[in-house]
Amino acid sequence: MxxxxxxxxxxxxxxxxxxxxxxxxxxxxxxxxxxxxxxxSATKNRKYGIVLDAGSSHTNLYIYEWPAEKENDTGVVQQVHVCEVDGPGISGYADRVGEVGVPLRHCMDKAKELVPKEKHPETPVYLGATAGMRLLRLENENTAKKVLSAVEETLRSYPFRFQGARILTGEEEGAYGWITINYLLGNFKESIWPKFLPRIFFRTGTIGALDLGGASTQITFVPDQETLESPADTANFSLYGKQYTVYTHSFLCYGKDQALWLKLLQDVLESSSSRIRDPCFHQGYERTLNISNLCKSPCTAPNITLPCSSQLQIEGAGDYEMCLTSIEKIFNTVHCPYSSCSFNGVFLPPVSGDFGAFSAFYYVMNFLNATKKPMDQVIEEVKNFCSKPWNQVKAEFPKVKEKYLSEYCFSATYIFSLLSQRYNFTKEKWQGIHFLGKIGSSDAGWTLGYMLNLTNMIPAEQSYTQPxxxxxxxxxxxxxxxxxxxxxxxxxxxxxxxxxxxxxxx
The missing domain is CATH 1.10.287 (Helix Hairpins)
Structure with missing residues (x-):
């Protein structure tokens, strides 16, 4: 065919x-x-940096890595490891200075394993101490120096390029936290998110930073107003050719642990008995507090009226509303020499835009599963949690340490009081708070910003760019x-x- x-x-x-x-x-x-x-040239040569965050309650070691050829490019520095040091913060070794370096060795040994041996001599190591050491310096400056010297001796024994151990000011801590989260989000330079698509996380521009530790809390953001009434709370940065005027303030003694001491002190002053009924602890919970703890802290010692050898018996009542009322008493809102204040006569411009809330802000809200909920639902979550009997709470969370578990009611109520009443985050503005544990692979916190600043990895002018x-x-x-x-x-x-x-x- x-x-x-x-x-x-x-x-x-x-x-x-x-x-x-x-x-x-x-x-x-x-x-x-x-x-x-x-x-x-992205992976030809790697560089490393190590930062130790010596906080009031514990110390963390962070290892960062970045391509050497692009060390000035936003977003290329990544956290590759974090190691939590056993024991309390270094300020907790004031009475046994000789032991402060021992628990650091486990994490430093781990860093030796993770950082390539040939990179050891050029890898910088920094230690920054925060509010715990600031309080110890106020209490006994000589002891604080001895603690830092003992820490330095331990860190110098390792083959890295040790760059010193120092106590950060509260304003530095707040500013470095602000740099960290905006660096990781790509807010200082062009983001990798295409311009023609809507941003799904934050609006354009920088975001504010909210940090809560054990002994202090920081708030940092670029305010809408050009002139700030308090020069002491102002910091200026030149980042990638753009000028930033930042409001930043650190409230020493108002971290969640010291704030609890302040509240208990207020309870002691108002009570004529050595036994108090505390609404910020669960019903059925009991704790014996040595007054000596209040006598030691510079935050509470000046107002102690009881003998330091006496004890205070605490019995939980589990009442959110009463807890909120008792917390309000630790803030002085009577005197304000400026147009607007947060508390204790400290200037605070109106908050606006998006904020990243990290450290204890995130850990507490994450525990309550309230990181993405509106203000009304957050209040209900805290109310419900505080009202639960202590035995029920222990049964629901058997793996959580009792100290932390017993204080979540206070911590959550304190966070709400601080953000809504003192920082003036209204119901609408609350939606702009994003509780952050990590951004990508890196923890939100001050350590990355600290290293970036000390290694000059955020230049004043535009640096190397890709084709x-x-x-x-x-x-x-x-x-x-x-x-x-x-x-x-x-x-x-x-x-x-x-x-x-x-x-x-x-």
């Missing part, structure tokens, strides 16, 4: 297939070229990929259903 007319022509190599094949090859080459050019911006890179990759897929689909369809056969076969 003769072949259908036109079949021979169909078998021949049609020019349009040659054109499609050529375009396909060009698209694939372009895809590979863009990818290789953009990332050619393409991230948005252009993503766009080109998408176009080339779509073109490759389309050409393959068209070629497949054309091969399976030739038009010439459809026209000529009778």
């Amino acid at each position: 003769d072949e259908p007319k036109g079949a021979k022509l169909c078998k021949r190599f049609h020019p349009k297939y040659a054109a499609m094949g050529f375009l396909l090859i060009v698209a694939i080459i372009a895809l590979i070229t863009v990818a290789v050019t953009q990332n050619s 393409l911006s991230q948005s252009s890179y993503i766009t080109l990759m998408a176009i080339c990929s779509i073109l490759v897929v389309c050409l393959l689909v068209i070629g497949y369809v054309s091969y399976r259903k030739p038009k010439c056969l459809k026209k000529d076969v009778i």
